[in-house]
Amino acid sequence: xTSKFVKLLAVALAIxxxxxxxxxxxxxxxxxxxxTTAAAVATTAQVEMVADGSLLDTVQARGTLHCGVSGSAxxxxxxxxxxxxxxxxxxxxxxxxxxxxxxxNAVKFTSLTASERFTAVQSGDVDVLIxxxxxxQSRDTDVGMDFGPTTYYDGQQLMGRASDGFTANxxxxxxxxxxxxxxxxTTTEKNVSEYASLAGVNITLKTFETSDEYWQGFIDGxxxxxTTDGSALVGRKVKQQPADEEWVIFPATPISKExxxxxxxxxxxxxxxxxxxxxxxxxxxxxxGVDQSNVDSAVKEGELGRLLGGDGELQTTMxxxxxxxxxxxxxxxxxxxxxxxxxxxxGLYREGSANAGWKDGGxxxxxxxx
Amino acid sequence: MNxxxxxxxxxxxxxxxAEASNSELPPKAxxxxxxxxxxxxxxxxxxxxxxxxxxxxxxxxxxxxxxSFIFNPLRQxxxxxxxxRLLMTQAYPEHQYxxxxxxxxxxxFLTGVSLAFxxxxxxxxxxxxxxxxxxxxxxIVLVTLLAPFSSEATIIWLIVGVFIAGTGFLLKSSRxxxxxxxxxxxxxxFLLAILSLWVIPYGHHSYISTRTPKILAExxxxxxxxxxxxxxxxxxxxxxxxxxxLIRDKIxxxxxxxxxxxxxxxxxxxxxxxxxxxxxxxxxxxFSTDIPIFLFFSIVGSVILLWLTNPDIGxxxxxxxxxxxxxGFATFLFQMLMIVRILTLVLAFFALAAPTFSGxxxxxxxxxxxxxxxxxxxxxxxxxxxxPSTAKVPGDFxxxxxxxxxxxxxxxxxxxxxxxxxxxxARTSKFPIFRxxxxxxxxxxxxxxxxxxxxxxxxxxxxxxxxxxxxxEIAAVTIAFIIFEAAYLAENVRGGLQSVTRxxxxxxxxxxxxxxxxxxxxxxxxxxxxxxxxxVGQIIATFKETGLLAIIGIxxxxxxxxxxxxxxxxxxxxxxENLLFVSLVYLVICFSMSKASQRVEKRVGLGER
Numbered sequence: 001x002t003s004k005f006v007k008l009l010a011v012a013l014a015i016x017x018x019x020x021x022x023x024x025x026x027x028x029x030x031x032x033x034x035x036t037t038a039a040a041v042a043t044t045a046q047v048e049m050v051a052d053g054s055l056l057d058t059v060q061a062r063g064t065l066h067c068g069v070s071g072s073a074x075x076x077x078x079x080x081x082x083x084x085x086x087x088x089x090x091x092x093x094x095x096x097x098x099x100x101x102x103x104x105n106a107v108k109f110t111s112l113t114a115s116e117r118f119t120a121v122q123s124g125d126v127d128v129l130i131x132x133x134x135x136x137q138s139r140d141t142d143v144g145m146d147f148g149p150t151t152y153y154d155g156q157q158l159m160g161r162a163s164d165g166f167t168a169n170x171x172x173x174x175x176x177x178x179x180x181x182x183x184x185x186t187t188t189e190k191n192v193s194e195y196a197s198l199a200g201v202n203i204t205l206k207t208f209e210t211s212d213e214y215w216q217g218f219i220d221g222x223x224x225x226x227t228t229d230g231s232a233l234v235g236r237k238v239k240q241q242p243a244d245e246e247w248v249i250f251p252a253t254p255i256s257k258e259x260x261x262x263x264x265x266x267x268x269x270x271x272x273x274x275x276x277x278x279x280x281x282x283x284x285x286x287x288x289g290v291d292q293s294n295v296d297s298a299v300k301e302g303e304l305g306r307l308l309g310g311d312g313e314l315q316t317t318m319x320x321x322x323x324x325x326x327x328x329x330x331x332x333x334x335x336x337x338x339x340x341x342x343x344x345x346x347g348l349y350r351e352g353s354a355n356a357g358w359k360d361g362g363x364x365x366x367x368x369x370x
Numbered sequence: 371m372n373x374x375x376x377x378x379x380x381x382x383x384x385x386x387x388a389e390a391s392n393s394e395l396p397p398k399a400x401x402x403x404x405x406x407x408x409x410x411x412x413x414x415x416x417x418x419x420x421x422x423x424x425x426x427x428x429x430x431x432x433x434x435x436x437x438s439f440i441f442n443p444l445r446q447x448x449x450x451x452x453x454x455r456l457l458m459t460q461a462y463p464e465h466q467y468x469x470x471x472x473x474x475x476x477x478x479f480l481t482g483v484s485l486a487f488x489x490x491x492x493x494x495x496x497x498x499x500x501x502x503x504x505x506x507x508x509x510i511v512l513v514t515l516l517a518p519f520s521s522e523a524t525i526i527w528l529i530v531g532v533f534i535a536g537t538g539f540l541l542k543s544s545r546x547x548x549x550x551x552x553x554x555x556x557x558x559x560f561l562l563a564i565l566s567l568w569v570i571p572y573g574h575h576s577y578i579s580t581r582t583p584k585i586l587a588e589x590x591x592x593x594x595x596x597x598x599x600x601x602x603x604x605x606x607x608x609x610x611x612x613x614x615x616l617i618r619d620k621i622x623x624x625x626x627x628x629x630x631x632x633x634x635x636x637x638x639x640x641x642x643x644x645x646x647x648x649x650x651x652x653x654x655x656x657f658s659t660d661i662p663i664f665l666f667f668s669i670v671g672s673v674i675l676l677w678l679t680n681p682d683i684g685x686x687x688x689x690x691x692x693x694x695x696x697x698g699f700a701t702f703l704f705q706m707l708m709i710v711r712i713l714t715l716v717l718a719f720f721a722l723a724a725p726t727f728s729g730x731x732x733x734x735x736x737x738x739x740x741x742x743x744x745x746x747x748x749x750x751x752x753x754x755x756x757x758p759s760t761a762k763v764p765g766d767f768x769x770x771x772x773x774x775x776x777x778x779x780x781x782x783x784x785x786x787x788x789x790x791x792x793x794x795x796a797r798t799s800k801f802p803i804f805r806x807x808x809x810x811x812x813x814x815x816x817x818x819x820x821x822x823x824x825x826x827x828x829x830x831x832x833x834x835x836x837x838x839x840x841x842x843e844i845a846a847v848t849i850a851f852i853i854f855e856a857a858y859l860a861e862n863v864r865g866g867l868q869s870v871t872r873x874x875x876x877x878x879x880x881x882x883x884x885x886x887x888x889x890x891x892x893x894x895x896x897x898x899x900x901x902x903x904x905x906v907g908q909i910i911a912t913f914k915e916t917g918l919l920a921i922i923g924i925x926x927x928x929x930x931x932x933x934x935x936x937x938x939x940x941x942x943x944x945x946x947e948n949l950l951f952v953s954l955v956y957l958v959i960c961f962s963m964s965k966a967s968q969r970v971e972k973r974v975g976l977g978e979r
Contacts, residue, residue, distance in 0.1 A: 072934045079456065083460055210936070212936035213945060219943070239939070240943050
């Protein structure tokens with residue numbers, strides 16, 4: 001009887017021990033926490049201590065920028081066959097790394113889904129999120145993010161077949177009875193129903209889990225209309241339009257505004273300044289026609305001199321090295337370099353779009369470096 | 371269908387005298403001519419004939435549709451071929467790729483030796499093989515004639531079909547008693563597949579970031595980086611099989627099998643943390659802290675356990691084990707390394723369990739050996755986890771794709787199994803508290819969909835952890851899988867436990883076994899044997915359930931095929947090709963597991979005894 005009692009007591013104590021192990025503070029070896037080998041599968045002891053300072057100091061001490069991207073967005077952040085990440089967003093990650101660390105390759109890309117992207121910033125898994133994220137009021141205020149300058153002005157449009165009578169001048173009124181396909185669980189779904197109901201037309205909305213799946217539906221004829229951001233529509237038209245069909249994108253003015261740019265946690269001005277001015281530097285260099293190929297030889301005076309040459313006083317007061325933006329242009333390129341390299345192959349050109357410079361009637365504009 | 375009538379007719383024709391002389395032997399099935407077979411099995415009456423014709427037409431149409439999909443010139447199969455590395459390991463650095471091959475080679479070596487030790491090969495009649503090949507060859511010819519191929523492709527496939535059928539025909543007419551080992555056939559098939567890498571121009575696919583267009587598809591053999599390693603893998607597998615058959619007869623077979631099983635269980639831990647993860651060890655810390663702690667606990671622990679397993683120690687032993695447990699508790703009150711606390715607690719558990727394993731000297735030494743083994747694994751794990759990986763890859767984990775699917779599957783099975791057995795024992799226990807806890811856990815987990823548990827663990831659990839403790843998403847979802855599968859396995863094991871008769875329990879008690887001895891040596895072995903079929907079903911289901919990882923955004927096999935590859939500019943719209951490839955891989959693996967389990971069932975005599 002006694003022995004059974006002792007055994008029972010021992011087991012009860014053991015349960016208590018496990019509970020204690022789980023609940024105790026881990027002073028010395030944080031990752032070794034509960035002794036379960038299960039937890040051992042991949043816990044790593046990454047202690048991200050931001051001791052009251054800015055993220056800028058943490059990143060510089062760490063020597064690597066942790067950048068959140070999509071990893072599966074055509075032309076914006078693609079995971080290539082060899083595992084490398086390329087694209088417009090990925091290049092802006094590299095630009096920030098070049099400015100902050102002096103090395104465009106000191107980036108650790110983390111591929112994030114749409115639902116986990118903001119949590120990743122808040123938990124400190126990524127320092128900056130450049131994942132075609134639209135700047136909205138609720139994200140800026142309620143979700144607790146801060147947004148950097150817009151790097152790409154996108155907007156939702158629709159695409160139909162010319163053989164169905166759609167033209168570039170088609171509008172909501174032509175959608176009566178159409179089957180409209182789009183991604184499930186995104187704002188595009190809401191925008192297009194709003195657009196149709198305002199015009200008083202009836203549409204059938206079909207949603208698919210991944211974008212490739214609803215494009216397949218569009219190509220197979222299961223959908224009359226496909227709708228998503230204009231940039232993606234152009235890419236699909238260039239790559240997937242069959243020779244015997246004519247796809248048209250309409251209306252000329254997008255039905256929604258989608259300003260895309262870098263995003264980071266709120267209330268860290270020093271870090272925000274570093275990211276924002278990296279973007280501005282690529283735009284200013286573009287205004288002066290200084291690009292990757294001629295940045296070393298260009299005459300640097302006036303604004304260019306303050307930004308790219310000389311003693312770089314403006315940069316050192318921000319906590320960056322004097323030649324930070326020179327490195328950005330040299331290693332990654334100016335705005336046009338980044339844009340043309342990644343977006344021209346999918347049929348997107350700056351001329352005449354919202355992403356032309358402000359002098360050419362576009363929206364890309366940077367405050368002066370002074 | 372109508373076989374009964376048919377055989378009786380057949381029997382009428384045979385000589386009644388011969389019938390009588392053969393009465394000792396089981397009756398032989400009559401040999402039917404093809405026409406007779408067709409009539410008996412497919413066209414026995416009008417209804418069956420209609421059914422046969424309709425279903426044959428349906429099957430042929432489906433196959434034709436599938437083939438015309440696969441061989442359509444619009445299909446972007448280069449998307450799958452170019453991204454094979456991405457699919458298998460995501461972004462593992464190329465200059466470190468030898469590590470992948472070393473791991474694979476080691477596993478193949480273990481497979482080869484194990485196949486030899488368990489005598490997996492069986493002899494197969496050559497004429498039987500011939501029949502199979504003839505059937506396959508004829509099927510290919512038939513399908514080729516039906517499928518809408520280009521004339522060139524039709525000719526190639528016709529030649530392949532005729533070749534296979536011809537080989538089959540030759541083998542079929544070989545002598546009745548000529549046999550071969552199934553292992554020879556298996557290695558032959560592998561040999562052909564790997565030789566084809568050297569001969570057939572599958573196309574050379576590679577990604578070169580500086581070139582435009584980035585994807586290079588040119589005629590030629592598959593890249594050297596693939597065909598040479600695969601050839602070495604084949605050689606390793608075959609050599610290890612022969613090596614296994616050689617040493618099998620030289621050493622104690624039971625011991626060899628035990629050693630192999632242990633290696634199978636622990637090698638993934640070392641392959642993962644030492645070979646694949648490329649850890650950056652801090653030698654100074656290793657020699658100043660980790661190794662001394664390990665030595666201290668293995669030596670002191672061994673001495674204590676040797677003494678505690680002495681059968682004459684009595685109540686004194688229990689008092690001391692409980693004291694060690696209290697010391698384990700006390701470590702949490704003071705500043706010290708986490709590893710010391712964990713090891714003290716583990717020592718306490720071993721001390722408490724010691725009376726169950728007490729006995730003669732060999733038994734006690736065996737128990738001490740188990741203790742040292744546990745120390746090796748625990749110390750290694752804790753050290754390895756705290757060592758950063760030097761494999762620098764994009765993404766939040768050093769490996770992805772099929773490798774991560776396999777890894778999560780492996781850890782789930784290895785850890786869910788003991789947990790499931792414990793839960794089943796607890797649920798059938800006499801103590802109400804165990805019963806209640808276990809029943810609540812099992813019913814709760816079984817009442818919640820797996821995807822809910824996965825989302826909970828990947829999104830919510832990291833928020834609940836105390837400061838300074840960090841659980842990566844991969845570890846979190848692995849734990850989710852473990853508790854989910856453990857709940858289901860527990861119910862399978864419970865079914866087995868209930869099949870063990872009362873008499874077995876009483877017999878064990880009559881020879882003076884303790885409760886623990888009765889459970890581990892009498893009840894569980896019988897229960898697990900009965901539970902094999904449902905457990906294998908559960909294991910296969912688990913493997914397929916890893917596909918759910920794609921939904922929570924982990925870069926597993928399915929996610930890469932479904933989202934990442936179609937997200938490349940060059941391969942937009944290639945989802946269906948990739949999904950077809952992924953489903954083929956899942957099919958092959960699940961089918962092999964199912965076949966293997968059937969063999970295990972036969973071996974333990976399930977359904978026969």
